[in-house]
Amino acid sequence: MNQINLIGRITKDLEQKQSSNGEILIHFTIAVDEWSKEGNKTNFIPCVAFKHQAENMLKYLRKGSLIGVEGHLSVKGYEKEGKFLTFINVVADRVMFLESKKDVSNNQEQTIIQHNSSYVDNNSDNNSELIEDSILWD
Numbered sequence: 001m002n003q004i005n006l007i008g009r010i011t012k013d014l015e016q017k018q019s020s021n022g023e024i025l026i027h028f029t030i031a032v033d034e035w036s037k038e039g040n041k042t043n044f045i046p047c048v049a050f051k052h053q054a055e056n057m058l059k060y061l062r063k064g065s066l067i068g069v070e071g072h073l074s075v076k077g078y079e080k081e082g083k084f085l086t087f088i089n090v091v092a093d094r095v096m097f098l099e100s101k102k103d104v105s106n107n108q109e110q111t112i113i114q115h116n117s118s119y120v121d122n123n124s125d126n127n128s129e130l131i132e133d134s135i136l137w138d
Contacts, residue, residue: 002072004090006045007098008032013063016054026054027089030069047071049092057095068096 008030017025025048032043047069049057061067071093077086 004069004071004073006030006032006069006071006090008045008067008069010061010063010065010067011044014058014061016058023051024054025050026057028057030067045090046088047090047092048074049095053092053095060097066098068098070094070096 011029011031014026014028017027019025027046027048029044029046032045034041034043069090069092071090074089074091075086076089077084079085
């Protein structure tokens with residue numbers, strides 16, 4: 001089983017990118033708080049979304065937006081200049097918008113709004129090319 005569920009805030013404004021076959025994708029990072037007896041810390045988790053999911057995120061979200069991500073881990077590696085590099089992303093199968101646009105803009109009391117975007121089957125052969133294209137990002 002390869003399933004990840006995260007809740008966090010987007011760390012910077014989203015930018016649209018295109019894969020080599022012209023599909024829309026976005027890379028984004030979410031800040032996820034972790035609490036423990038030793039102290040609290042924030043983890044910055046790299047994620048990627050494709051197609052309709054990416055379009056909806058670009059339309060409604062921005063830096064600081066609170067979201068829930070359901071997805072799976074993608075680990076890709078390649079060799080560059082004699083070094084083996086590994087890239088780890090969470091591929092977002094579903095993104096839930098956890099606050100309204102008004103709340104983000106005015107920083108008012110948080111309301112929970114779920115947005116059920118179109119589901120993209122990131123396991124299909126069609127999307128494997130997109131995932132390969134998406135591993136090299138800044």
